[in-house]
Amino acid sequence: MQWLTRLYHRLGSPRYFYDYAGRWLPWLVVLALSLLLLGWGNGLLFAPADKYQHEVYRIIYLHVPVSIAALLGYVAMGVCGLVALVWRMKMAEILLKSIAPFGTLLAALSLVTGSLWGRPTWNTYWIWDARLTSMLVLLFLFIGVQALQAAIRDPRQAARAAGMLAVIGVINVFIVKYSVDWWFSLHQGSSIKLLGESTMPWSMLTPLLLSIAGVYVLFAVAVLIRARSEILWRERRSRWVKDLLEEAADGV
Amino acid sequence: MAFDSFAAFVAMGGDGFFVWMAYGISLAGMAGYFALLWRQRRRLKRHIKRLAIRDQQLAGHTE
Numbered sequence: 214m215q216w217l218t219r220l221y222h223r224l225g226s227p228r229y230f231y232d233y234a235g236r237w238l239p240w241l242v243v244l245a246l247s248l249l250l251l252g253w254g255n256g257l258l259f260a261p262a263d264k265y266q267h268e269v270y271r272i273i274y275l276h277v278p279v280s281i282a283a284l285l286g287y288v289a290m291g292v293c294g295l296v297a298l299v300w301r302m303k304m305a306e307i308l309l310k311s312i313a314p315f316g317t318l319l320a321a322l323s324l325v326t327g328s329l330w331g332r333p334t335w336n337t338y339w340i341w342d343a344r345l346t347s348m349l350v351l352l353f354l355f356i357g358v359q360a361l362q363a364a365i366r367d368p369r370q371a372a373r374a375a376g377m378l379a380v381i382g383v384i385n386v387f388i389v390k391y392s393v394d395w396w397f398s399l400h401q402g403s404s405i406k407l408l409g410e411s412t413m414p415w416s417m418l419t420p421l422l423l424s425i426a427g428v429y430v431l432f433a434v435a436v437l438i439r440a441r442s443e444i445l446w447r448e449r450r451s452r453w454v455k456d457l458l459e460e461a462a463d464g465v
Numbered sequence: 466m467a468f469d470s471f472a473a474f475v476a477m478g479g480d481g482f483f484v485w486m487a488y489g490i491s492l493a494g495m496a497g498y499f500a501l502l503w504r505q506r507r508r509l510k511r512h513i514k515r516l517a518i519r520d521q522q523l524a525g526h527t528e
Contacts, residue, residue, distance in 0.1 A: 253488075258474070261467055268478035272487045279491065318498050326487040333480045435498065442506045449513045450520075458514050 225304050227444040228453055234437040241437070245430035252278075252424025260417045269333045273404075274420055276326040278428035280348070283319035284386050286312055286432055287351060290358065291383035294376030306372035307447070309379060311439035313359045315432055320352040335399055343392035344400040347385060354382040368447065 223229040256274030263270040290312040296305035327345070328338040339345065358375045365371035393402050404412050405421070413421070448454045468474040477484045 257488075259467055262478070267480075269480040269483060271477065271484055275487055275491050315498060318494055322491050322494055325490055329483045329487040329490075333483050431495070435502065438499075438502045438506065442502070442509050445513060446509060449516060454513065455517050458510055458517070461510075 225302055227303055227307065227448055228451075230304055230307075231441055231444045234441055238434065238437055241430055241434050245427055245434055248423050248427030248430060252420045252422075252427050254420075256420035256424060260420050261414075263417075266334055269330065272326055272330040274424045276323065276330055277404075277421060278425040279319050279326060280323040281425060282428045282432050283316055283323050283351065283355075284389060285429070286316040286319065287355065287379075287386050288383060290316060290379045291386075294379035297372050297376040298380065301369075303447075306369065306376070307440050307443045308436065309358075309372060309376055310362055310443055311436045313355055313362065313375075314439065315435040317352065317355040317359065319428075319432070320348065320355050323348060324352065331399075340399055342398045342400065343396040344389065344398045347389040347392050350385050351382075351389060354378070354385060358382075 224233060253274055257271055260271070260274075262268050290309055293305045293309040293312065296302050297309055324345075327348070331340075332338050358379050361378055362371045362375040365374055392398060393400050405418070445454055475481055475485075
């Protein structure tokens, strides 16, 4: 347990976080790319065609990972917001800011891939039903957190305001999650279940799980790169950043 | 392999447009985001270095 508390304190320090993240990043990039290559490659080339949706269903290997990662990323952002509000932890503020842009991209991609899937299967790109609308709200929340962050000059105050919005918005994640059960929806129910039998055979499920893991790791990579830049900017007047930048005189 | 030929793979049972648009847009979006991150990081480092040099010069003037 002691190593865990020590790790917590160290990662709470921007300087240590910068070093740790820098050491992990190359491995995470390799891991993300291999998972995505395996997941998408298998999903597009080797997984069997669906009985009802034939080949279009292959969008699932993109749509589901991107959507789950957007939702989970929002929850992570909410947790950072809470920690930033309650404990005023600097790293939580930095992570909150770093999650938002990639989360925005994923939420937008979830809507785009979803409507490209909807057109051939439901015969429409968009309808205002519970699942789709709450997902659109998720996109707006991601954008809102960034806008609020950008509108306030003082970074600590900006983090507090954005953190508040991030925390409140977590409610919407539950609405998205349960919207297909609570309301009648054109959107199909979940194919993967944590408890109980999934409704997919393994030949379809394996590539899906691989691509979900791949998008998660890619999310982590995006957040870590963004967070490292943010750390440099916030600590620009400190000795260690100046030394670091002087060492790498070529600017790499 | 789930497809008999490359043409069948591209056609995706007649829905190739939707499948490939989805994959194309997503890959382009993600690649674009990482390119932006990369550029932002390079510019930031240059900017901080310039600030440090300016601080040094200002400190020199006040002495």
